[in-house]
Each structure stands twice: as C-alpha cells, then as structure tokens.
Amino acid sequence: MPHEPADLDTVLGKAVTILRAFTVDDQVLSLAELVRRTGLPKATVHRVAGDLVTNRLLDRTNLGYRLSGGLFELGMRASVERSLLELAMPFLQDLYERTHETVHLGVREGHDVVYVAKIGGHRQAKSPSRPGGRMPVHCTAIGKVLLAFSDPEVQQEVLSSPLERRTPHTIVAPGLLERQLAAALEHGVAFEREESAAGLQCVAAPVLAEGGDRALAAISITGPVGRFRPEAHVTLVRAAAQGLTSLASRRRSLSS
Amino acid sequence: MPHEPADLDTVLGKAVTILRAFTVDDQVLSLAELVRRTGLPKATVHRVAGDLVTNRLLDRTNLGYRLSGGLFELGMRASVERSLLELAMPFLQDLYERTHETVHLGVREGHDVVYVAKIGGHRQAKSPSRPGGRMPVHCTAIGKVLLAFSDPEVQQEVLSSPLERRTPHTIVAPGLLERQLAAALEHGVAFEREESAAGLQCVAAPVLAEGGDRALAAISITGPVGRFRPEAHVTLVRAAAQGLTSLASRRRSLSS
DNA sequence: ACCCGGCGTCCCGCTGACCGGTACGGTGAT
DNA sequence: ATCACCGTACCGGTCAGCGGGACGCCGGGT
Numbered sequence: 081m082p083h084e085p086a087d088l089d090t091v092l093g094k095a096v097t098i099l100r101a102f103t104v105d106d107q108v109l110s111l112a113e114l115v116r117r118t119g120l121p122k123a124t125v126h127r128v129a130g131d132l133v134t135n136r137l138l139d140r141t142n143l144g145y146r147l148s149g150g151l152f153e154l155g156m157r158a159s160v161e162r163s164l165l166e167l168a169m170p171f172l173q174d175l176y177e178r179t180h181e182t183v184h185l186g187v188r189e190g191h192d193v194v195y196v197a198k199i200g201g202h203r204q205a206k207s208p209s210r211p212g213g214r215m216p217v218h219c220t221a222i223g224k225v226l227l228a229f230s231d232p233e234v235q236q237e238v239l240s241s242p243l244e245r246r247t248p249h250t251i252v253a254p255g256l257l258e259r260q261l262a263a264a265l266e267h268g269v270a271f272e273r274e275e276s277a278a279g280l281q282c283v284a285a286p287v288l289a290e291g292g293d294r295a296l297a298a299i300s301i302t303g304p305v306g307r308f309r310p311e312a313h314v315t316l317v318r319a320a321a322q323g324l325t326s327l328a329s330r331r332r333s334l335s336s
Numbered sequence: 337m338p339h340e341p342a343d344l345d346t347v348l349g350k351a352v353t354i355l356r357a358f359t360v361d362d363q364v365l366s367l368a369e370l371v372r373r374t375g376l377p378k379a380t381v382h383r384v385a386g387d388l389v390t391n392r393l394l395d396r397t398n399l400g401y402r403l404s405g406g407l408f409e410l411g412m413r414a415s416v417e418r419s420l421l422e423l424a425m426p427f428l429q430d431l432y433e434r435t436h437e438t439v440h441l442g443v444r445e446g447h448d449v450v451y452v453a454k455i456g457g458h459r460q461a462k463s464p465s466r467p468g469g470r471m472p473v474h475c476t477a478i479g480k481v482l483l484a485f486s487d488p489e490v491q492q493e494v495l496s497s498p499l500e501r502r503t504p505h506t507i508v509a510p511g512l513l514e515r516q517l518a519a520a521l522e523h524g525v526a527f528e529r530e531e532s533a534a535g536l537q538c539v540a541a542p543v544l545a546e547g548g549d550r551a552l553a554a555i556s557i558t559g560p561v562g563r564f565r566p567e568a569h570v571t572l573v574r575a576a577a578q579g580l581t582s583l584a585s586r587r588r589s590l591s592s
Numbered sequence: 593a594c595c596c597g598g599c600g601t602c603c604c605g606c607t608g609a610c611c612g613g614t615a616c617g618g619t620g621a622t
Numbered sequence: 623a624t625c626a627c628c629g630t631a632c633c634g635g636t637c638a639g640c641g642g643g644a645c646g647c648c649g650g651g652t
Contacts, residue, residue: 347638347639376641377640377641377642378641379640379641379642379643380639380640380641383639383640383641384639
C-alpha cells in the first residue's frame with residue numbers, strides 16, 4: 081500500500097495532500113496547479129495553503145508556493161533516517177574517497193527504496209536518484225539487497241505485483257529476479273546493470289539489524305558502464321556495510 | 337521573530353505545534369510528554385497525534401511517537417535547501433577530502449543559522465551542530481559571515497538583541513562583534529575560536545547571491561584547537577564558496 | 593495488600609472552524 | 623473586445639473538532 085490517499089475529509093488530510101503534491105522536480109507550484117493535482121476545490125486549497133504558510137510549512141513567492149525551510153528542519157529530525165545518516169556519513173565518506181564514484185544510502189519503504197543520502201563529486205555519474213527521493217526496489221542494487229534481506233512475506237508481496245520496466249535492461253521476470261535475490265542473500269551483495277537508468281551500474285550491501293537476517297538499510301556504489309566495474313568494489317561496500325552494521329547494533333534505532 | 341507560537345485555535349496549528357515539540361535529541365516522545373511540551377489538553381493531543389499517524393507524519397512505537405520517514409521525504413523536497421545541497425555537495429566533498437576536517441553548509445533563518453549539510457569522517461571533531469539543527473548566528477563562523485553579508489537592518493536587529501553566551505569565549509559585546517563583521521565583509525571570511533563549543537575553531541566563507549552583496553548560504557571548515565589552524569584554510573573555503581557562488585548564479589533558486 | 597500518581601484511551605454533547613459554491617478584479621493571449 | 627485563467631474574497635450551513643471528564647492499567651512507595 082504505497083499511497084493511502086490520506087483522508088480528504090479532514091483539514092490535516094488536505095494539508096498533507098497539498099504538501100505531497102510537490103515533487104522533487106516541481107519545486108514551486110501555483111495555486112491553480114495545486115488545485116489540479118490535489119483535486120480539491122480552489123477555495124479550499126487557497127485557504128489551507130494560506131494556513132500552511134502562516135504555519136511555516138510553505139513559502140509564498142510571487143510565482144507560487146513552495147515547501148519551506150521549516151519543513152526541511154522538521155524532516156531532518158525524523159529519527160530513523162537521522163540516526164542512520166549520522167552513523168553512516170563517515171563510512172559513505174570513506175567509500176567516496178576511495179572510489180570517487182557516487183555513493184548511496186537507502187532504506188526500503190513499501191515497494192520503493194528511499195534514498196537517505198547521496199554523495200558524489202563534480203564528475204559524478206548522472207543518476208536519477210536524489211536524497212529523499214524514491215525508486216522501485218526491483219530495479220536498483222540497493223532495492224534488491226534490501227528485498228533479499230526482508231521478511232519473505234514482503235518479498236513475495238513485491239515479486240507478485242507488476243514490475244515497472246524502467247529501461248530495456250530492467251528485470252521484470254519474477255523468476256530471474258527471485259534468483260538474483262537468492263544470490264544476494266547468499267553473498268551479501270547485489271548488482272544492477274543499467275536496470276534503472278541507461279549507462280549506470282551498481283553494487284550494494286546491506287546494513288543488518290541485530291538478528292543479522294533483516295536489513296535496516298543498504299549502501300551502494302554507482303558508476304558509469306565505461307570505467308566502472310561493480311565486481312571490483314564488492315569487498316569495499318561489504319566492508320563499509322558491515323562496519324556500519326556493528327556500529328548500529330550498539331544503538332537503539334529500530335522498532336515497528 | 338523566531339517562533340511565532342503558531343495558531344493554536346486551528347487543527348493545523350496544533351499539528352505543527354506537536355511536530356515541532358520534537359527536538360534533535362528527543363527522538364521519541366510519549367503522549368504525556370507531548371502534552372507537557374505543547375500545553376494542549378491531553379485528549380486533543382491524543383486525537384491530533386493519531387491523525388498525524390494516519391497521515392504518515394508521525395510513527396507510533398510502543399515507547400511513544402516519533403517523526404516519520406514520510407516527513408523526512410517531504411523535508412528533503414524543500415526547494416531552497418534541496419537545490420543548494422545538490423549544487424554544494426561536490427564542493428563540500430572536495431573540501432573534506434583535502435582537509436579531512438568537518439565541513440558545514442548553512443543558511444540563516446532569523447537569529448539562527450540552520451545547517452543544511454555536515455560532512456565529517458570517523459575522527460571528526462565532535463561539534464554540537466547537526467544537519468537541520470540550529471545555532472545562534474553570533475557564535476559561529478558561518479553565522480558571522482552570513483550576518484556580515486546580510487541587509488544592514490537584520491544585522492542591526494541581531495546585534496541589538498541579547499546575545500547568548502555559549503562558552504567563556506563567546507563574543508557578547510556588540511562592539512567587538514560589529515568589528516568582526518566588518519572584517520568579514522572586507523575579507524570574505526569569518527573565524528570562530530571556541531565561541532560555540534570548547535576546543536573547536538572554524539573558518540567560513542559566503543556563497544553570494546547575484547548582486548554579490550548578499551549571502552545565500554555559507555561554507556565552513558571546523559577543527560580541533562590542537563591540529564587545526566583556521567588561517568591555513570582561508571583560500572580553500574573561499575575558493576569553494578566562490579565556485580559555488582558562480583554555479584548558483586546560473587540557477588533560479590532565490591526570491592522572497 | 594493497599595493506595596496513589598501517572599499513563600494511555602474513550603466518551604459525548606456543544607460550538608465555532610471549516611467548507612466550498614459563487615462572485616469579483618487583474619492580466620495576458622487571441 | 624473578448625476570452626480564458628488566474629488569485630482573492632465573501633458568507634451562511636453544518637459537521638468535524640473540541641476538551642472536560644471518566645475509566646482501566648501499571649509500577650512503586652508505604
């Protein structure tokens with residue numbers, strides 16, 4: 081259940097509906113555009129958006145509304161991603177410094193992976209991912225490894241739902257995908273070869289929870305097909321992920 | 337005007353009041369604790385918090401409520417800090433790699449600086465700053481340089497308000513502070529010597545807006561008193577900040 | 593055993609905050 | 623001029639939200 085449409089019969093529901101109408105690419109939306117996207121009556125959007133502005137969740141510009149800095153502050157206090165980020169930064173840092181390729185940290189949320197951090201230099205491979213952004217689990221290395229180290233039920237849940245094809249190389253056959261998940265579970269790494277975006281390859285390793293069979297998060301290294309061979313970095317990602325795993329086990333940051 | 341108390345006579349006001357009751361250190365709050373902090377009636381908090389949970393802005397654990405991952409996603413879409421972060425990462429990255437000291441990116445919001453990013457390694461100097469966190473402008477290098485490159489009115493506004501003393505070295509004399517701001521404006525860098533936390537020093541340089549007289553953000557390098565000399569890194573921060581300045585001028589991400 | 597303080601949950605009748613159809617003024621394209 | 627589309631403002635009906643209060647649960651002090 082990715083998007084429960086939120087309860088539109090309550091102020092709060094309308095408010096978050098409006099907030100969620102903003103995507104990563106659309107930074108600023110006009111009132112009319114908000115009306116279009118949310119399906120709410122114009123007068124309502126006008127009023128609620130106004131309230132959101134006075135409550136500092138939205139900014140008003142001459143071009144329209146946009147998500148405010150206050151919302152950024154709030155989001156950065158979100159406990160799980162916050163502690164994760166804090167613990168992980170040094171490891172991600174190391175990885176970047178040794179490879180100079182793009183490094184990701186992500187968690188699973190439903191059928192998607194949500195990127196918590198992304199580190200890249202000036203010449204980084206141009207990937208569609210963004211911190212706070214989402215990608216389908218089945219077409220990314222991080223997603224696969226997260227799925228491999230999930231409860232079998234959710235794994236089945238994902239595998240049995242229709243798999244979106246992002247590129248010609250995206251794996252949509254559940255059988256093949258299932259075999260890759262098994263391999264990922266066995267070796268503690270997953271790969272991706274141009275399955276989410278053309279010209280990109282990835283390796284990913286899991287950050288494990290206490291028991292060692294469930295993943296809290298995953299780390300990946302991404303590079304362009306030419307210079308970058310995922311196999312060459314297996315030990316590196318795995319080491320980083322394991323380091324983070326042992327560090328995380330010493331902290332409380334889980335729960336349902 | 338740091339904290340307009342939000343309108344408590346509206347659902348939305350109550351909701352954000354509850355959300356803002358969470359601080360960086362208090363990741364999970366019980367119902368009772370929320371009641372205490374917000375001053376709202378217990379029944380109200382119970383209901384609104386419940387609504388926030390169904391709207392995926394809060395998580396419910398057996399220990400209490402906490403800010404959810406959905407809020408993190410939302411916050412990462414906030415336009416200004418988002419584009420800033422995206423553009424700045426490579427520069428921050430470079431700075432870290434060359435110095436292996438803690439690197440910050442921050443913006444000003446009222447009398448505080450809000451940290452947008454923080455990069456540090458395993459052995460980083462332990463500073464009180466956190467991404468999404470706040471510090472008073474007058475006791476940090478970033479804050480000073482941001483203030484120096486602000487409208488004179490806001491500068492006066494800050495200088496004429498009581499300045500909190502964080503450490504014995506915190507500058508609370510408006511006169512001295514004013515002189516430092518003038519120097520920062522002239523040289524394009526500001527310093528801090530154990531003014532926000534014991535044992536830490538900083539250099540910061542401004543990322544300038546189109547006109548070149550107002551700062552959008554600032555970059556800083558932080559290190560421990562022993563091995564770290566701020567003066568040694570002046571050219572480095574300044575170069576990074578200028579690089580980012582020219583990059584930012586080619587993008588639309590300002591406005592009031 | 594007993595009580596007591598603090599917790600989370602639930603109930604329920606009153607009321608004013610929210611709703612959204614409707615109308616108005618401005619602006620740019622045709 | 624005309625039109626389409628925008629943002630803004632009004633306003634009366636009604637129902638969602640309100641919060642005092644009561645309840646059951648737990649743990650710790652006596």
